[in-house]
Amino acid sequence: MTKSFVGVDLGGTSMKIGVTDSTGNLLAQTEKPTIAEEGAERTIHRLNVHIKELVASAGISWDEVSGIGLGLPGFLDLKQGIVIHLTNLHWEQVPICKQMESSLDKPVIMNNDANVAALGESWVGAGVGVDDLVCVTLGTGVGGGIIANGQLVSGFRGFAGEIGHIQVDSHGQACNCGCNGCLETIASATGMVNQATSAIQAGTSTLLTQEPTITPAEIFAAAAKGDALAKQIIQRTVEALAQGFAHLSVILNPQRFVVGGGVSNAGEALFQPLRQAYRQIAQQHSAKDVEIVPAKLGNQAGIIGAAGLVALFEDPS
Amino acid sequence: MTKSFVGVDLGGTSMKIGVTDSTGNLLAQTEKPTIAEEGAERTIHRLNVHIKELVASAGISWDEVSGIGLGLPGFLDLKQGIVIHLTNLHWEQVPICKQMESSLDKPVIMNNDANVAALGESWVGAGVGVDDLVCVTLGTGVGGGIIANGQLVSGFRGFAGEIGHIQVDSHGQACNCGCNGCLETIASATGMVNQATSAIQAGTSTLLTQEPTITPAEIFAAAAKGDALAKQIIQRTVEALAQGFAHLSVILNPQRFVVGGGVSNAGEALFQPLRQAYRQIAQQHSAKDVEIVPAKLGNQAGIIGAAGLVALFEDPS
Incomplete structure (x- = not known):
């Protein structure tokens, strides 16, 4: 029997759902509103309904579905399958895996959204064929995921790959995590915009003051104008x-860094000075022959990687 | 048939050899001079002879030996089984695994000495039962080894776990590796002694000037006297x-740090302020419930871990 795998990327605004085959081909996908204000029970109920609808609409029998993988943006107890805390959804102590398993009668595996995206890039994206890989997402924050020996590294409590919280400036800005000068205070979209607004407030003259809102795209455009x-x-x-990459290299000696997220849309204007x-x-x-390349899967990394949690767990080859 | 595993810890001064059973029990061990000045070929020949002698003296038939693991202090091509460069032995481009395999007619696997020691602690020492572990050796330098998902992490070119080269002070002392302010310029035996001699040369008054030679033991003794x-x-x-441990924690979220090497002999005088x-x-x-504990195997970590390269590769459960 052909096997299929469901992957879910659950965010504060929308729930993305995909179905893949055993090689990571995306057979069908959909996106629905999360409606976080309805609470965890309703959101999980609708998620279950949308999963069954998507599988049916793709012409896949429910028997062919091996299981469901979840990518979640928060603090998780991976072994128990419990959400400890999801900030954007205001969830606390939600045993989501057990709840979904009892409704859907399939195994449900969870992991951090950034780890899941890394698994997606490793499986069918910019990390294919590379056993030692670090994926970094430069978005509102800086997320990360680590593949070592061809396997996702989650760590003791699932906090591995929190690359955005590598301290790069001990006298730097306070971070949400309670430390100072974490990588994401500088290298996220938020961090880049904060650098600009601080300088403008301090009186620095710049083309950026002409922009109604400052984003990384405007910063790269202004730089291109000198x-x-x-x-x-x-x-x-x-x-x-x-x-951060230097620390990662002496610790993990990855073959490749895969960089995605909104900030990476700048392309070579980011990658060329980053490599240098x-x-x-x-x-x-530790840096010899190491590559720094763009991510390939974009927003689909989450659903594909989440499906991969199940597919690659079943057949780790 | 009972299986036995040979582990070798090859240093500039001595070659330590051990034989273990499949559970990591050390059945026999020996230590012989390396005599590096005789060159690689002679040293490897004597190593082969000493291995066969040790196995025979332990009453183990050669047929019971599954293979030989090597822990080597230098730059290695793990996939090809070639020593690229061993500083202390003045070896360059030595295909040691192939040479030993053809003489001994058994598989030979190599890895970095610090990685091998970590595998030993993980297998039968202070890391038993812990899937996500970082081992640190505070000796002449600072060595390290990483276990993630229960497996040794070697990285793309075998340079993973080079914890001594995490930069902790960008304005710090030059390190042999070409960077500045690496962890080992401060936290190795050499680094601690250098801190003392620099301060003494700068005129700092201290009990340490009464010592004929300064070692970490004298530094801890002087601190105990105030x-x-x-x-x-x-x-x-x-x-x-x-x-360094903070960086390792956000990257790998290990459950336990195991600290060994000469500097760790100070015991709680090191561990208590380190934990704090x-x-x-x-x-x-990333630091929640994480333990920092002393290594257990001492000098035997190398031979036991080297045997583990073979034993755990054969049966990764």
Whole structure:
């Protein structure tokens, strides 16, 4: 019998659902509103309904579904399958895996959304064929996921891959996590915009003051026009990333860094100075022949990787 | 048939050889001079002879030996089984695994000495039962080894676990590796002694000037007598270690740090302030319930872990 795998990327605004085959081909996908204000029980109920609808609409029999993988943005107890805390959904102590298993009669496996996205890139994206891989998502925050020996590394309590919380400046800005100068205070979209607004408030002259709202795209555009502040923000951002990558290299010696998320849409305007800063900062043995490349799967990394939690757990080859 | 496993810890001065059973019990061991000046071929020949002698003396038939694991202190090509460069032995481009395999007619697997020691602690030492583990050896340098998902992490080119080269002070002392302020410039025996001699040369008054030679043991003894410089060196050492452990925690979220090597002989005089500094510096989620404990196997970690390279590769459960 052909096997199919359901992957869910559950966010505060929308729940993305996909179905893949055993090689990670996406057979069908959908996106529905999360409606977090209805509470966990209703959201999980609708998620179960949408999963069954999607599988049916794809012409797949429910018997062919091996299980459901979940990517969730928060603090999780992976072994128990319990959400400890999901900030965006206001969930506390929700035993989501057991609840879904009893409704759907299939195994349900969860992991952190950034870890799941890394698994997706490893399975069918920019990390295919690479056993030692680090994936980084530069979005509102900086997320990360680690593949070592071809396997996702979740760590003791599921907090492995929290690359955004590598401290790169001990005198830096306070981070939500309680520390100072974490990578994500500088190299996320928020961090880049904060660098710009602080400088503007301090009186720095820049093309960015002409923009109604400042985003990383505007910062890269201003830099391309020669704006000194924009160029300085990009330099600080790539140096912070390179510092984090240098730590990751002596610790894990990955073959490849895969970089995705909104900030990475700048393309070579980000990647070229990032590679250069990494070559300068990283310990040379650990950095030799290491590649820094763009992610391939975009928003689909989450649903594909979540399906992979089940598919690759069943057949780890 | 009972299976036995040979482990070799090859250093510049001596070659330690052990034989274990499939549960990591050390059945026999020996230590012979390396005589590096005779060159790689002679050293490997004598190693082969000593291995066969040890196995015979333990009453084990050669047929029972599944293979030989090697822990080597240098740059290795793990996939090809080639020594690229061993500083202490002046070896360059030595295909040691193939050479030993053709003489001994058994599989030979190699890895970095610090990684092998970590595998030993994981298999039968202070890391038993822990799937996510970081082992650190505070000796002449700072070595490290990482276990994730219950497996040794070697990385793309075998340079994973180079914990001594995590940068903890970008304005710090030059390190042999070409970077500045690596953890081992501060937290190794050499680093601690350098801190003392620099301060003494700068005119700092300390009990340590009464010592004919300064070692970490003398620094801990002087601190116990209230010596301000010695206390300051220990504080800087544990803060540098805690900074490195903080990076490791957000990246790997290990359950336990196992600390060995000469500097760790100080016991609670090291561990107590180290745990305290780690609690203060590390990101709280990643540090929750994480233990920092002494290594258990001492000098035997290398031979037991090297045997484990073969035993655990054969039967990864």
